[in-house]
Structure formats: structure tokens, C-alpha cells
Amino acid sequence: MSAAAIRVQGLSKRFGSRVVMNDLDIDFAAGQFTVVLGPSGCGKSTLLRSIAGLEEADRGTVHIGGADVTRTPPQHRGCAMVFQNYALYPHMSVSDNIGYALKLAGLDRKERERRIGEAAELLGLGALLDRRPAQLSGGQRQRVAIGRAIARRQRVLLFDEPLSNLDAKLRQEMRIELRRLHDEIGATTIFVTHDQTEAMTLADHIVLLNNGLVEQAGTPMALYHQPRTTFVAGFIGTPPMNLLTARHEGHDIVVDGGGCFPAAIKANSSAAVMIGIRPEAIDLDDPRGMAAVVEAAEDLGSHRVIYARIGQQRVLVTYSGTRTYVRGETLRLSFSSQAICCFDAISGERIEPYSTRPASFLAEGCQP
């Protein structure tokens, strides 16, 4: 089973007046695990279904392994798919479910049984082969659905929110298992989800969609540390990046409600900007830091999430120390200017600073 690269070009689709895919150009590298991430209604499922051939795009082309498959019916595209609601055939046993496609493909009984056995072993389904889907738990059904897809040994594996019907613990187990399966199988994998944790943990490459457009594509770390827009910053990470409104004045950025730090960015003087800072990058006990009042604190055992306010703006800080914070307490927040992302307040696009002085901390007032 060799992997195949997938390329979609100019893919567009509208349902009535709603544009779900707006001229999408995306490359999926061969053998990579790509997660297509986005909020509901962003067009991610439509994209996946267009690649599978279940949905016909209004415009644009789909290439799999270099061949144009835009007009090819689903069964000839070399894709296998796992559906959100499993879509197992209720009247067939587990082994028949896995073997149905193989039977249709004309494989003889011996080869079919070998492949069913292999898939069952990979997914730990050996004891369940004679059961019906109705006799299985949600997690087991999902395994069967995955087994059905991998037993076909296609070049491309498509997953449409496969874990969203599972409970949190099971989802975590399946994530690790899916990643292991991918490393063993090596097929090009496209995985659609709205859950950024799944994207961060599974993906080689993330494509973040919003309103039918690619908001940002890159490695999980690139999306995490260098979000291209405020949307990406607010979507990736739990809790997500703090976004504070601020102004650009001279060579400083002044946060509304207090504090400022030196940063030279390509923006007009006194332009409104947003600064983004990860909750874990904030130091909350710096004597020179800006004042913030604690509103609430959640203790998660391993760390605490502290909800605080700078003026009118909400800030989340995660903190792994042992000290407890109570409501009304004043924190002194500071962070390295290198940990900050600046965004244009209107377009939401990231502004690259061209000179930041390293190791300068946010203080109550900026030193000249």
C-alpha cells in the first residue's frame, strides 16, 4: 500500500447562498497525517467528502497521486473512509463488515480472511469478529469502522470526525491508537475534526479552515506559536491564547487597562492592535508587572487556571505552582516580549515585529 499525495485546486462549493468552500488550494503530502480543523460549518467535511467523491464541488479539481479524479466515482479513487456515526452495516457481523469491500473487490475467501484477521489484530477486534454492530460498545464500533477502512489497503484514509461520539477517555486512547496505526500503515491520512486537541496531538500538518477559507496551514507547533490571525490564536490551545486590545505608540505597545512594553512593529502610530499571549507564558508574580485582579481560579490538580482582569479585559493564566489564589487578589503579570504575537485589530492579521528587545518585561510604565 503506497501513499499518494492529494492536491485540491480552486475547490468551491455553495449550498444556496452559503459558501462552504471558497476557492480552496491545498496540498496533502504523501504519507502524511493531515488534520483539517475548523469550527462547525467551516467547510471541512465538505472538503473531505469532495476528496472522497461523495460530494461534487461546483468548481475546482481534485488530484490523487497525480491523477485527476474530479469526475471519478468514489470507489475508483483509492480512498477508504471512516464516518462519524460509524456507518456499519447493522445486519452484518464484524468480519462481514470488514470484508464486504474486499468481497466486492473480488478477493478470494482466503485473502479476505487473512486481511480481516490482520485488521482485527491491529485493532484488537479478534474476539468480536462474529458479533453484530448492535452488540458492540461505541468504542468497539469505531474500531470496526477503522478496521473496515484499513483492511481495504487504500492509498488514502479519510476520517470524518471519527472520535466525536466517544467519551473523553476513549477519545484519548483512540488518538494514540490512530497515530500508531498511521505510523504502521503509512497511508496518506486526512482527518477532519473540530477538536483542536485532536489536531495538535495527531497531525503532522494542520489545515485550519474558517468560513470556507484556509486560515492557516502548517505544523501544529507553527499554528501554536505563530498564529497567522486572531482566529487561529483563539482556536488553538486549551485555554486559547489571550487576546488583549492595545495601541501602538512610538516604539511601545500600550495595553488597554494598563501596562506597556517596547516593541517596534510595522503599524501606524497610535494604531489599534491586538496582542496575543499564551496563558502559560505569563508570569503572575513579577513585582514590576501590571496589575490584574483575580476573578476565579480552577484547580486542575496538575495546574491551575486563573481568570483575571486587566482593566476591562479578561486574561487567563495557567500556573503550575502550589500557591493558591483567591478571588479579588491582585496579580502582577509580566511576560517576555518574544512570547507575544501582535495582530492588526481590524483585519485580525498578524503583524511581524521588526525589532523586539529581548528579555524586556512588561511593566507598569515603559522606560524611555
Next chain:
Amino acid sequence: MVERHPLLKTTTLILLVVGLVFALGPIYLALCSASVTSRQILVHGLALLPGSHLWENLRIVMRDARIGTMLFNSCVVSLIVVTGKLALASTSAFAVVYFRSRIRHVVFWGTFVTLLLPLEVRIVPTYAVASDLFEPLRRLIAAVTGLHLSVSINLLDSYAGLSLPLMASATGTFLFRQFYLTVPTELSEAARMDGAGPIRFFIDILLPLSKANFAALGTIVFLGTWKDYMWPLVATSRPDMRTISLGIATFLPTETGQPPEWNLVMAAALIALAPPLFVMGLTQRWFVRGVTGIGK
């Protein structure tokens, strides 16, 4: 919402018993009347208590050669109608639900509207067509080309004539359509990804899933055809093509001077009742599931 109140419980029980009496009462009367002598009925009217002549009466009726033919005719016609109707209804519903076409709504509602035209309403034109199948076509050809064809097929007094007009069914199409709509679309998509074409999907996935619907509709259609009186009466004139529901009446005398043998009529009715009971017994489990929609 189940209320547990003694008064309500009693009322429910009474209602059920009344319903049961209405349903089983006539059968009880038939059974009793079939077990007495003809004379007893003429003197006392319908028997309210069972007599001792049941086997004798049944034997007399069974010995009559006509009843075998009529039972056979009924079985053949019912089976043809059941098979045809199930095939037609399941495939037409499949087409309506799974194929995107601009005219599918027209087709579906066109089918649905035929509910307004049961056989009893269109019996005269149906008779005309059955007696000369190509009549409408011939007229059309004559009107367009001026040619007069002399082909004609008369379906009266044939199994085809007895069964074909009963076959097309909007209720059947509707029942299957409603069921297919409850089948998740992901299932058909999974089948497409697995390489199953429409026919494969229909045979491998939809048919096994709709077993209960087949049983339910099949039973209803079988019973409906079995007890149909009107169409066999119109469409048959030869005694050897009569169906059983018609045939029961042949035990009544045709000449005024002969006394009617009601006991034999009742015995014939009991015999006519047996095959539907048998079918019902066979499909009962599936029938309930199919009608209540728990067959998935």
C-alpha cells in the same frame, strides 16, 4: 404515559374484551353453525352452541372438487400479487429515495395520488383494459398513423388478469419510502466507498434491513388479495378461475326451490380462513416489527 389507576385498568379491560368479542364473535358463530345440520339452522337460525357435525360438514365441502381449484386459484393469485407488489413497491421507493432526479417528486406524488383511485373506483376502465389489453394503444396508433392493428390480448379469466390490476400500490411504495428515509445516508455512502453500486447496495444492504417491512406489507397484501371479492367477481366468468372468496357463495343454491345449506357455506368459510391464518402465523413476529417500525 401509563396510568396505574384501578378504574382505568377496568375500563381498558372492558374495552379490550368488547373488541375481542366483536372480532371473534362472527368466527365463533361460523364455527358453531358449521357444526350443525342444515335442518337445525333452517329451524333455529344460526347456531350459538357448537354441534357435533363439524367434521362431517367439512368433509362434504372438501369432497367437492370445486373447492380445491378455488383454493389453488386464490393461492396463486395472492402469491403473484404479493411478489409483484413487494418487488414493485421496494424498487420504486428505492428509486424515489436514492436517486436524485428532477422528476422524482413528480413521480412520488403521482404514485401517492393513486391512493385516491382504488380498484373499486376504476373498475369499469380496468375491466375494459383487462378485456383488451392493447385497446388504448391501438386507438392511439390508429389516431396517429391511421393503421388498424388487430392484436388483442384478453386477460379476463386468467391469473394475469386477476393479479395485475391489484399489483401497483402507492401504500407499499410509501411504506418502503418511509423506511428508507430512516436508513442513515452514511450507510449508502459507506457502501459507495466500499465499491457497491446501487443494485448491490439495494440487494446487500437495504433488502436485509427491510425484512420486517417485507413481512408486514406481504402479510397485509396477502390478506387483502385473499379476501378480495369485487375484482374476481368482475374479471372471471369461468367457474374454474373462481377464487375462494367468490366460491363460498357457490354453495348457495342457484335455483329458488332448493333450500340453502348454510352449514356447508360456513364450513367452506372456515376452510377459506385457514391459509390466511397460516400466513399470519408465519409472519406474525416480523409483522409486528414491520408495522411498528422496530425492525431495524
